[in-house]
Amino acid sequence: MALDGVILDIDGTLVLSNDIHAQAWVESFASHGYDVPFEQVRPLMGMGGDQLLPTLMAELSEDQEPGKTIASDHKELVLTKYRPQLKPTAGARELVQALMEAEFRVIVATSASDRELEVMLKVAEVDDLLHETTSSSEAENSKPAPDIVQAALKKAELDPGRVVMLADTPYDIEAAGKAGVKVIAVRSGGFSDEELAGAIAIYDDPADLLHHYDRSPLAQATAV
Template identity: 60%
Template sequence: MKLQAVMLDVDGTLVLSNDAHAQAWIEAFAAFGYDVPFDKIRPLIGMGGDKVIPKMVSGLSEEEGDGKKIAQRRKELIINRFSSTLDPAPGSRELVLKMQHQKLRLIIATSATADELSGLLKAARVDDLLDEATTSSDAEASKPEPDIVEAALSKLQVEASQVVMLADTPYDIEAASKCGVGVIAFRCGGFDDASLGGALAIYDDPADLLADYDNSILGKK
């Protein structure tokens, strides 16, 4: 079917934020007495907090107790400290403008909260371009569960075969594949090609995809 729409992950895809998310988790856990090393938390970035917290500390939950406090602290750190320090992924704004020029419908599909998303889009310098989104509030479970991608498909009202997702983690690929949505992956999120092996194609970053646009899935719509 003809490509109609593109789902956009944000962290690691449009904005170089994955290391900052890892650091925010480290500081949030530390604030409540838990030592979480960077090399343990970094490979989990791309999952939602409901998955990350129990993987780091068995028995903790995002819904109650220390786990809930840690999740709130991480969110505050991202919004109040880290967002203002982030850089856009190379070519993010130019790629979004190109897709809009090509009449593709764009929707954000992220595990971030709506409060976090505002700052992240500003950091990516696309906050004036993108206004349709599904966030953590639209899903019972975060990536790699398919809820967020399903919510985006529901808003788009198009077939999965008419959509492609731009993303950067294996969790995005897993979530999208459960819905029949193909993924174009970016290395700028920090994952290697083996981790992104389920993608339709892999590019360094949005600028790399833009340079190859006419030969890509997007250019063949």
């Protein structure tokens, strides 16, 4: 398996943010009169707002009120109230450095907005390393649709058969699969091995992947 590049997810993969996102959704829904428990929201982390809103409430859409404001309020809560609680996953920076030293083409693919992405890259302590990114503004539909993965492939001029994606949710795996990309998963997003079963390998977090790097699919590949 020859590889030219690695597509990186951010939330849950490089930043411990999935619980925070879920709590922010709960609060945003509640402020608009919707009682949505944390336990109902948490399994949907990895979806963008355009997918999550109608999944939870069929009548809501990110393009129309009140869904538009609920989605906007969720982002504000994450970036303001919960910003101090955001932390990098173990080994996030070190893994990105290893990927770049191996001369992989590394590009970010996330359902986050440009503003969220800027914050998350700083939290992950990789904002000085990762400059090639794609965000929600470049995809019509968020994960589990393949749009953002396809946008990353196009921007980086990468063949899907010569790329792996590092991600943390079943929606990442589904989106990547639809784009023809294999996934190395990490458990730092809070999903079980059963939920991540479509991945070619599963590690605890970036640090665990780095610790086992020599036996990982990345080391077995040939970077060009």
